[in-house]
Amino acid sequence: MTVAYVPDDSRFHRLDPRSKLFLQVAFAAAAYAYTTPRGLAVLSVLAVSCVWAAGGTVREAAWGYRWSAPFLLAAPVVAGVTVGPPWIRAADALTTGLASYRVWIVLLVAASFVRSTPVRESRAALQWLVPGRPGRALGIGVALVFRFLPLLRHDLASTRAAIHARCGAERSVHHRMRIVAVAGIARAIGRADRLATALTARCFAWNPTLPPLRFSRTDVPAVLLATGLTVAAIIAVA
Amino acid sequence: MSTATESVDLVGHESTRNLARAALFAALVGAFAYVSFPVPLSPAPVTLQVLGVFLAGVLLGPVWGPAALGIYLAAGALGAPVFSGGAGGLGHLVGATAGYLWSYPVAAGVVGLAVHRGPALRDLDGVGVPTLVGGLIAGTVVIYAVGVTGLALVLGLAPVEAVVQGALVFLPAEAAKIAAAVGIVRSDALAAT
Structure with missing residues (x-):
């Protein structure tokens, strides 16, 4: 927990x-x-x-x-x-x-x-604290971390399960680290590029609709x- | 019902791609915090977080690498469970391991600068192994120097005590991470990205 x-x-x-x-x-x-x-x-x-x-x-x-x-x-x-x-x-x-x-x-x-x-309120507070485009970029990034963390954890867990299924645990530590990290990065970059294309196609803009803070x-x-x-x-x- | 009119300020495709990659890399560093390996000579299992910091510098460069780690720290401060052991919250940025966390963007910048020698990304095939290893060692030095200083300041430890608790026990694992990072950069699986 x-x-x-x-x-x-x-x-x-x-x-x-x-x-x-x-x-x-x-x-x-x-x-x-x-x-x-x-x-x-x-x-x-x-x-x-x-x-x-x-x-x-x-x-x-x-x-x-x-x-x-x-x-x-x-x-x-x-x-x-x-x-x-x-x-x-x-x-x-x-x-x-x-x-x-x-x-x-x-x-x-x-x-x-x-x-x-909730994440939306935290993001709104962050963008209030850091004004302009840096704050908006940070806000978007933070929202994406919350959204994608479970998916990337699942990617890594499935890679580790595949390593164990093939007796990969007998290999050296740095070799196992390399396999897990390569799979994690390749999938993360693949997801990022697909996300970027989808965002551009949907007119991704610097003006977001966040809950008003009062x-x-x-x-x-x-x-x-x-x-x-x-x-x-x-x-x-x- | 009120309406608002505002011109739409579109984000350029290149910025969208860099921002998406930085955010996903930040999430990946967080996901790496859950992956631990038992390392010989190290009393505690070692996570892949620092490897994520190295690779952010190498793959995203000295501008977007630190940006990714900045997003990682902001997300963790606002409660995303991305810090060691799946913890989150602002307390970690002023806690015992605060020095390590604050050093991550700087270390990613140092690794990125050492490998790419400027803000523009170089083709990694043209980067020699000595340059890569030198950059990663410089990044490790930054992380442990800032981390141990933070540990000493926050917990009131003497410098030697802080080095024993905060660096010596983890250094064997760092060698494994540097070896893994070099293998990853030279891996064919990432050649297309």
């Missing part, structure tokens, strides 16, 4: 995507500015509230990011262990442990954005909270 958009009518689902983006960035800035036990305790409450406000659970969000765990769990051990006496430096392990924990709670807030924001009264608490976090972060750094 990965962290993905879930249709719902939670408090976060009703927010403008730009408010949620602002809140995420402000939260990350505050987490970096206040990496102390007390600061992270306050921010943890906020992170859990965000997950609940998006209609999710902490367990579900944490499980979605389980692949980050080896990095984050190993870091305090690597930082704390030294070669030679005293063998373990608790202060170093604690500093890195707090830094690891900070990354976890930033990921929780990111999970609440992903759970509550701030409403429900955005006020989120924007105020994000502003407060940003100000707090600036005060800590200054």
Whole structure:
């Protein structure tokens, strides 16, 4: 199970995507500015509230990011262990442990954005953030990634199945990597060229029809909270 | 019901083709995150993401290669499950592995420039193996230099600790990826693309 958009009518689902983006960035800035036990305790409450406000659970969000765990769990051990006496430096392990924990709670807030924001709204927010043709190209690209990722994953999985069926697992690692990657690239480029022809045939234009973004009264608490976090972060750094 | 009139600003065929290829390559790098191989001497299974970064530079060049990786990062930040282990979200771009992710567009640009020696694409048959390997090694250096720096900054590790955790354990796998990338570029299967 990965962290993905879930249709719902939670408090976060009703927010403008730009408010949620602002809140995420402000939260990350505050987490970096206040990496102390007390600061992270306050921010943890906020992170859990965000997950609940998006209609999710902490367990579900944490499980979605389980692949980050080896990095984050190993870091305090690597930082704390030294070669030679005293063998373990608790202060170093604690500093890195707090830094690891900070990354976890930033990921929780990111999970609440992903759970509550459909791709079309994210794309509209991105194109609002990056104006002009670069923003539109980025928006189109992002929409195509969401659309084509499952197809390309299926292409790669079928190639791997074919390799296993022919006892390909006995070949060297770089040889297997080469076979999977060649098949993946050839199919991806083939799909891209067919897509480009189809888009041109349908008068593909720079002016897209995206959902209109509108701030409403429900955005006020989120924007105020994000502003407060940003100000707090600036005060800590200054 | 309201109506709006606006002149249609068509996208040229060449731009459409480049944009479609960049977007599909971004999706492919994301799909590569799900393909892992056990590599001897490496404690963790290795995914093909970095191979995707190399090939974006080689096949799309120093302009559209970084553009593809830019699309990849934007899609991941907005929640597409394209990062390691099928994760997504803005948190990854400020998390422990943020340095590696931010280095991808730069590395694709470095590989593209080394191979094509300018913004225009060269015929890959005219690129020698030493040039190709040199470009890929330069790309690897960029990824690990930025990645390890990010790891040290985000997790408060000393430089040596960050190199042990973030580079040494992965380097054997990178050699396999460079060998695979050279084989792919020389492959007949891609000659027609």
